[in-house]
Amino acid sequence: MSEMTIKTPQTLEELKRYISNADDNTYILAGGTDFIIKMNKKNIYEGTIIDLTGISKLNYITKEDDFIKIGANTTFTDISESSIINSYATCVAQAASMIGSTQIRNCATIAGNVANASQAADCIPALICLNAKAKIMNGEGIFIEKSIEELVLGINKNSLKKDEVIVEILIPIRNINYKSAFSKIGSRSSVTISKLNMAVSLKLGKVIEEVSIVIGSLGEKAFHSTICEEILVNKEVNTELFESFKEKLKYQVDLAIPNRKSKEYKREAILGICDEIIGKLFESSIGGNSRDR
Incomplete structure (x- = not known):
């Protein structure tokens, strides 16, 4: 009779040993909130589960070597409440605070969210917006780094090999002139899967010197809107x-989903997201936190 075997490594050395034998029926979990849904939908009743949550050394948020480093087991509750993330990667903190319910945020992890590669994931656009990378270990104990943009391939598809696992997320630390923000829309934004989301990061001087705009839930994966970035860069901030x-955001929706029934809804929804992000990014001018990144 088929059965599900569960492995619970306590160290990276144990994890290395388990993933070295990984095959098509091996499932690596770091929270498991997405996998429970996958099990039910795809009738997964056999194979090997490797549960990372026993590796306590993968639960941390630190600031070192010009990076914010987030362990694979770090939950979204920890991320949303972290003073480091709120100060230096604001859009990631905001995205983390909007993921699922309180119960889900207490269990779901950043590595699991990235590896699951949902087109509606909230944290992925925020991470891509900040040029974040994933540190990956393979079954030989070798570590490599990949950008989140390179790692996420499409709907529930990533570029990880069978014997590879995300052990850390790295976000470059930027100076005080950078600000970032995230917003989403769902039927109830704090507990539902995003119908549309967006992360924006910019460097602001006398003009907008640099800008990164990443939109999610508007295709198979989150993507940079280069046409929207181009309209903002080197421009003075004003109502016009x-x-x-x-207008360019609405055009981006037209380009991304020209024949989708949801196009008209998303053309309007993205304007609401835009207004919220503008409010967050320029809050400092009316007394907000000038350290927002």
Whole structure:
């Protein structure tokens, strides 16, 4: 009779040993909230589960070597409440705070969210927006790094090999002139899967010197909107610029889903997201936190 075997490594050395024997029926979990849904939908009743949550050394948030480093087992509750993340990667903290319910945020982890590669994932656009990378270990104990953009391939598809596992997320630390924000829309934004989300990061001087705009739930994977980035860069911040930005966002929706029934809804929804992000990014001008990244 077929059965499900569960492995619970306590160290990276044990994890290395388990993943060295991984095959098509091996499932690596770091929280497991997405896998439970997958099990039910795909009738997965046999194979090997490797549960990372026993590796306590993979639960941390630190600031070192010009990076914020987040262990694979770090939950979204920890991320949303972290003073480091809120100060230096604000859009990631905001995305983490909007994922699922309180119970899900207490269990779901950042590595699991990235590896699951849902087109509606909230943290992925925020991480891509900040040029984040994943540190990956394979079955030989060798570590490599990949950008999140390179790692996420499409709907529930990633570029990880069978014997590879994410052990850390790295976010470059930027200076005080950078700000970032995230927003989403769902039927109830705090507990539902995103119908549309967006992360924006910019470097602001007398003009917008650099900008990164990543939109999720508008295709098979989150993507940079280069046409929207181009309209903002090297421009002074004013009402006219924001109006042009909104028109370009609607055009981006048209390009991304030209024949989708949801196009008209998302053309309007993205304007609401835009307004919220603009409010968050320029809050400092009316007394907000100038350290937001």
